[in-house]
Amino acid sequence: MSGHGDPIPMTARKGGPLSGVAEVPGDKSISHRALLFGAMAVGETRITGLLEGQDVLDTAKAMRAFGAEVSHLGHGEWVVNGVGVGGFAEPQDVIDCGNSGTGVRLIMGCMATSPISATFTGDASLRGRPMGRVTDPLALFGARSYGRQGGRLPMTIVGAENPVPVRYVVPVPSAQVKSAVLLAGLNAPGQTVVIEKEATRDHTERMLAGFGAEITTHDSPEGRVITLTGQPELKPQTIAVPRDPSSAAFPVCAALIVPGSDVLVPGIGLNPTRAGLFTTLQEMGAELTFENLREEGGEPVADLRARFSDNMQGIEVPPERAPSMIDEYPILSVVAAFANGKTVMRGVKELRVKESDRIDAMARGLEACGATIEEDEDTFIVRGMGAGGLPGGATAQARLDHRIAMSFLCAGMASQQPISVDDAGPIATSFPIFEPLMESLGAHLARTKS
Template structure:
């Protein structure tokens, strides 16, 4: 399945109990960063467990275009020969980041302190997403940019010839913005400081430290403060990518709402800046046990045993939003199968993801008979109890992989099949979604095949 091909309508229908082992792909956030930091190290970085979805493969292409060598050596195994901090060369082609907001924003930060121009583009979804949140802070280093109205792609970024370090307070909780500023700071002299009012996923900080950068973090009255010393020599690493907690959420949530289900999801990252969905599911009454806790690739991981559960609606506190921002679409599906209402506040960042995810989920759930309330920063789902969602709707995915997979999960317990207009975006983050879910017992079909 290709995220860049012709639309493929898909349907999901009620199935028997899900069972078996769900070997979900490697973490998308860490996969992007492993390629990028490997490209900035001097020598060979070896990566295992890399997510080989379209988003990450587009980042690998971008690193090659900037002068690094990225070679696939086996399934999920890659070798990256880096050029060192400040060693990138001007690409002779446009950098196409496909559907990946993470990829384009991190790479913009990466090249913002290199003295050449790079032009970025992406698919129809990515070209709608705001890039001013990156171009504004990197301008403080001395970079300039020229793009469409609203800072949208296609956009050309001209890196600073004589970059200066900056101190920047992020205006919204965004690991992409924080990471872009830190990546720009790598090739600037002195100390670059980022202050977050709300702490976001910390993969960049963890991996920078692992590659040998001098980086410190502390909690201050102003917020979470990260200080990076620029112009280090990064040391190549062996990176073992843990399994993606965002991808793991789909089989996990499916098992919770399909009666009789009992599955194992092994090796899932339990980084506290990413596990808000699992905290919320347990609060809803989910039967999830976290087994064999351990450290892999510098990240805490565990095996998840997940069983069907009678769930109740909850209120998700807004301060948890940043640790589960990508999981709200599938949480809304779980909420539709719970009893009582689930209130999700502090979720306005969903409006500017691959799609307006609040609107996309609200319209799709309504088409399947679920009552929804929403405002700019809130989504409320009125639960109907397990097996009581009517289904029968056709849901627009808006080129958004998580919207597509969420409605496929909804169909697994709905009374009538749920259809999506296009399943191709799923390949951006979860290329084995169909065979994996089918192997557990789900009934997914491609409607034009």
């Protein structure tokens, strides 16, 4: 699949049970960070299990543009020879981050405290996403930004010549914002402090410590306080990237709603700041079990087994869980459509500024498939129709959003009538093997004419 170019319409229809082993790709969040930290270390960082989706490949290309040596050795195996903290060279061309909000925001943080300039752009979806949430705190270090109206790409960042450390309270839960500030703090003297009122995924903090940075975390009345001492020499590492829980969500959830299914997804990262979906599914009554619990590369890992669950119940998902599963609400809303009763998702306004307005995209698509939906700015409610109850028979608009496309294709595997998406191309940004992997489990997917 290609994340760019002509649309790739695709249809999913009901077939037999899904069964087998689903070896999903490496974790996207950790893959981005492995490349970034490798580029800012001094020496050779070796990475295995890297996600080779378009988002991560764009980050690899960007690190080359900033002067690091990035080499692909084979499937998932990469070597990065870094330039050290503050060692980025000024890129000769525009940095195209494709569809990746994570990539562009973290790279902006990496270069914002070096005396260089860089211009960033992306695809139509990324050019529509707000960057002010990152450029505002980067300005506190002394960086300047010049973009389109509304703080949108294309945008030029002029790095600070004499950066100062920052104390920043993250206004809304966002691992991207927190990480961008910490990455900028690497090349600022003294201590940069980030305070988040709600804990978000902590891959950046874990990896900073692994690369030798002096970083501490403690809870306070203000929230979670992260203190980073600037201008360290990061030491190169060997990183084994665990499999992505956000990608695992699709074969797991498809197995839960397709009758007779039994799917094992091995080696999934279960970082507590990322595992909210699996907790929620278990609360709904899903037959989801964790096997072979272990730790790899400082991250908790397990094998997940998902079996068809014909009596799942709608629940109220606590809003404080949102940061640990923000990318999984689209596929959760599909599961909710096949549960009994009402599933209420609150505290989810962040979904409106993702690759698309994910609440609106899922609401309109599910309604077209026969579900009953309620929503407001910060709430998404799905009234379940029970196992096999979703009529289907519609074409959903993916809106250049990989997770929307995959969610509706999973819905079509269990609905009464097939479900199509207008463009499955963006799936390549995060899960390039989605189509063959799901077909290997028994799913019926077909590329259709536009």
